[in-house]
Amino acid sequence: MTTQKHRVVIVGGGFGGLSAAMELKGADVEITLVDRRNHHLFQPLLYQVATAALSTSEIAWPIRTILRDRREVRTILGTVMDIDTGARQVRLEDGTVVPYDSLILATGARHAYFGHDEWEADAPGLKTLEDATTIRRKLLEAFEAAERTLDPHQRAALMTFVVIGAGPTGVELAGAISELARAALRDEFRTIDPREARVHLIEGADRVLLNFDKDLSAYAEEALKRLGVIVELGENVSEVDKDGVTYGGKRLEAKTVIWAAGVQASPVAKWLGAEADRAGRIKVEPDLSVPGNPEIFVIGDAATIAAPDGKPVPGIGDAAKQGGRHAAKVIKARLAGDTAPMPFRYKHLGSLATIGKRAAVIDFGWLKLKGRLAWWVWGLAHIYFLIDAKNRFSVALSWLWIYLTGRRSARLITQGPAEKAAPLKEVTKAEG
């Protein structure tokens, strides 16, 4: 009988969980990676699925395929229900029990509605592939219903799109929706002119892209306006319902509202019975372990840790990756008998956001780029970071096609009922 190897369980196959698994390559451990999805998702391009530029399979890969050559890694499709920190076991919804010696929780965050969960039905957020296809369906169905209706008020509300929150996701979504209407859908309708669509980007702060340099925020705002986006700053939304939004005492009738304003950590705190901040994030030790449970690490969007200079670590993919690598290094050091403190030092490599198909802003700190050159750097960087060669070709082809023809190849309305529009009297006569 052989000695049981040190068992590392990783929950979550996103940027953080996968980078922890990568960093543990060659270590004398057995790894179990649990995710409730079978795929790793390249979230930075999710907004392009939501706006019909890319298809779902272009930005997602089966986690087991990524880890197929790592014989010591077992991948399990399952949903965590609870963690028994005493018995050191992760319990899944189907009753499966996964024991661990070290545990890395990399479960990310969902969008949050600041105490207004009832807004979710009318203002979906964008975190999963299903979120993306839901938003895509809502966007495309709004134009379809606008084409059918003869009621001008109804039509105006159907052709008004609201994005709440002007961080990178909100900015990228608003720009892409405006391009969808102005370029991809052009010439395809007979009653409406999709170019008349109004896209509102509503933000509580006084500028877009709050985490970027002020010059870049100003540039991004200009670029959005050039695309026809109506940027409304310093506005807090007080009401969202199926017919529109209310903010600053104003009412805007809009059938399509998308939420990009806030996130809430996955329920790690509940599983652990640990202390969390208002956004549900666990306050971890400097080495990313949970206070009182040094064998448990929380990384990425599920954790909060102050950087040495006092700035919080941002909720971006690269921070999760660095966290995952760090947790793995701490585990390896401990296995080697090294118990010296290993505080996590986040290194901010840069922030990127794109506005439509010819503009982007990049803030590397030491270098700030904007405009067309930034867009090329953004595009190449994103293609480079995709998981495999097939997807790099495929995304490059999709982008080239859109660039050359303006047509988007993933304009599918799938899954879910079509919205009802107001009845028409005589459709074929309506064109006049």
Next chain:
Amino acid sequence: MTTQKHRVVIVGGGFGGLSAAMELKGADVEITLVDRRNHHLFQPLLYQVATAALSTSEIAWPIRTILRDRREVRTILGTVMDIDTGARQVRLEDGTVVPYDSLILATGARHAYFGHDEWEADAPGLKTLEDATTIRRKLLEAFEAAERTLDPHQRAALMTFVVIGAGPTGVELAGAISELARAALRDEFRTIDPREARVHLIEGADRVLLNFDKDLSAYAEEALKRLGVIVELGENVSEVDKDGVTYGGKRLEAKTVIWAAGVQASPVAKWLGAEADRAGRIKVEPDLSVPGNPEIFVIGDAATIAAPDGKPVPGIGDAAKQGGRHAAKVIKARLAGDTAPMPFRYKHLGSLATIGKRAAVIDFGWLKLKGRLAWWVWGLAHIYFLIDAKNRFSVALSWLWIYLTGRRSARLITQGPAEKAAPLKEVTKAEG
């Protein structure tokens, strides 16, 4: 005030409806095309979406994009509720009324369960993109659940796949599932060996591909067996439930059953109050019009018409295309004042089916091909028939990738709850 042009309404944007619209190009008519989907679907490759080889957007195109340059064509996303043949109006679910002078019904068929509609929940068929992603999810989840379970009976049932019906769809599905298990999933699991999956193809007739030449049927059966498919002929299924199927007094425990055994026309007969055969198809006149309603045509899978030699017209895409073109020609002739009878003459160009990634059978009548050459002809023909250059590139790239690496790029489990597997005691120890 101008005179009202002749109004042609086409219901259905499949092969039949689109080819009617194409044939009407240049005619002095106004066209309205109604479909409850926003996309045209290239159904011959749907089984490849179901088996994770292609993504949804590679075989579907927005109908309005296809018709964007035809200013006289209006596309409406809507579901037909009823047809008022007296008032000559198509009524949509949302109350929209679409008046017509000529009407072409090209609404196709759904799968049918021979009076056992209750089987649908456990044995989905394959007609729409949602059907394909549902089957894909079921296939992939079965392997995931088999990997989790420790119960050998449960595991065997999870790794048993049944395809009912050995026409082209059933044959292609069975071959592709076997390849998915033997090539694409290989080396990715730690408890199960996906190559141990058993794929049963059950057929009531005494050979597969009944519409093909007998030699080709025999070759296809051999090719299926080489891929590991268990072909069971002369067997009628008497029971389907969530745990398996019963046929010929035998019981087969199988968690994944797919239905490819029969179709039922869409409810055209109900809309029209017209006579239909047992499969719901309208018996049309030789010119494809409805008896008593010469201004209404029914084409493709929704109609039944005997060919001049007494053979029925097969339910394949090319027959629908020919029917669509014919109905359009009759309408044009009538507008030109030509009322001579124009009987539809179906010309069978050929039957194609593929078995896995290196074999196919092609029956052109004057030429019969099988084996690797047939597979290349099949592949090139299908790429040629795709709608646009982007999709031709994209499908060719996906196939090349699978051919070279064996990996399938669309292995996504999306939309819908994961199935529950039997609980495990200790997952990480189970590997031994």
